[in-house]
Amino acid sequence: MVGTPAINANPQSDLRSVALLAWYDRHRRILPWRALPGERMEPYRVWLSEIMLQQTTVETVKPYFARFLAAWPDITALAAADDQALLAAWAGLGYYARARNMIACARHVVGTLGGVFPDTEEGLRALPGVGAYTAAAIAAIAFDRPAVVIDGNIERVITRLGAIATPVPAARPEIRAALEPMVPSARPGDFAQALMDLGAGVCTPRNPDCLICPLQPFCAAAKAGTATAYPVKAAKKAKPVRFGTAYVVHDGAGRILLRTRPGKGLLAGMTEVPNSGWSEGEAPAAAPPLKADWLVLNAPVVHVFTHFELRLTVHTATMPGPVPAPEDMRWVAIADLDSEPLPTLFRKVIAAAD
Ligand code: SF4
Incomplete structure (x- = not known):
């Protein structure tokens, strides 16, 4: 169950968040589903992009996102889409249950919720195809809710920051506990996106650029020179x-x-x-x-x-x-x-x- 996170009582005192947001203001990625600074986030775009980004890279998603937005510019249009046409537009993105859930979700939002997305984690979590991560991401990015968002990039940054040696995915509760006090009550959506951008461009899997990282003064792995040792991964079982x-x-x-x-x-x-x-x-x-x-x-x-x-x-x-x-x-x-x-x-x- 998704709950409202406990938020740092004095969030602005968290120097890590302050440093990260200052870095984000200068280095944020321009992405087609993101509002520019000062613009309002469009929940339909955030939802569409987050569903597409599950298990898929940003570069792969970009042309699909553009095609979907051209064909179905809003939730009402998507709810009225022909199932086969939507599946054909999705072809190549993989994990096709996402596309079917997307249609079901659009029809639910339009048919039952008057075309308006819920603006809380709990409400979003109840939508077809929206899991705990996606609900938190949409709540933070579209509605600026102080949700604890943990994707693969964020997992890497936080395990390095705290030198968390427990293998993932068992480390998730520790990662959550480490991240929760960092989430600021002001600009939590930007904070989540800043961590995503930092993981994508600076704290990369093989070549983290600690010298230019805004979190370097606070980072246990950087201090020990062991950044690439994190996240520790549980041994993978061979696939049948x-x-x-x-x-x-x-x-x-x-x-x-x-x-x-x-x-x-x-x-x-x-x-x-x-x-x-x-x-x-x-x-x-x-x-x-x-x-x-x-x-x-x-x-x-x-x-x-x-x-x-x-x-x-x-x-x-x-x-x-x-x-x-x-x-x-x-x-x-x-x-x-x-x-x-x-x-x-x-x-x-x-x-x-x-
Ligand atoms: S200092 Fe290095 S390891 Fe630590 S968060 Fe930044 S890039 Fe990642």
């Missing part, structure tokens, strides 16, 4: 490997055979080439979608999901003449692939067969 077979078939007239995935589960509702599904050990048995002279590519297409690695063996064929598409499949012109919600995995498969 799943295997499958994918079929890329062209009709000889510039079209490719595709189908739509089921409405539930991984990549729900997205477009795919016919395939066997996947399982550990060996690929499930599956007949090719059409009789043809199939060639098997030497190297499998490898794609890493959050919880497993997938290796798809790709079979490819070109039909000698037009044939009807099998049931639940369709021929789609290669030129029209951009309007299909085709995940990166299947884009890789089609490219490998080219």
Whole structure:
């Protein structure tokens, strides 16, 4: 449950926050979803960017954010979006549940909340697709609430600042306890963004530039010369490997055979080439979608999901003449692939067969 954080009783006495905000005033990043100094933050833009930024880098998100904003300039427009068009616009960003939750959230905000985003962490946390981190980030950035925001960049800065040796993610409560007293009651949104910017540009994973860092006088890791030792990471377990077979078939007239995935589960509702599904050990048995002279590519297409690695063996064929598409499949012109919600995995498969 998300609660209102206890805030430093005398926040302006926290020299770290003062130094950080002064640095932010000079070095803040210009980002398309950010208001310029003195402008009001637009909650729709903050929410859209925070959903897109989950597990995704700023540079990757920028063009998607611009396209979304052009197509759906406000929450009312997004709530009225066609599901398939939105999934197609999202294709390539990954973690597609975010896109489906985004539609559900927009419809909830418009249909139930009169088009107005809640302005508290608790209210935001109740929205579809908004977890504890995202609720805190939106509350701080859009509504200047003194929320404790901890993303990957902030985690790195705070573990270094306090030389927190507990491995992450077990260190989260310690990180929170260390950060909470630093959050100022004035400008908490800028404070959160300042920490994000510091982590992105100064306190970087491999080459922290402690000499220009506004937190250097307060930093235990910098003092000990051990900055890159933090955050300590728990040993990673190897991901299980799943295997499958994918079929890329062209009709000889510039079209490719595709189908739509089921409405539930991984990549729900997205477009795919016919395939066997996947399982550990060996690929499930599956007949090719059409009789043809199939060639098997030497190297499998490898794609890493959050919880497993997938290796798809790709079979490819070109039909000698037009044939009807099998049931639940369709021929789609290669030129029209951009309007299909085709995940990166299947884009890789089609490219490998080219
Ligand atoms: S002094 Fe160095 S290690 Fe410490 S917060 Fe700044 S950049 Fe990171």
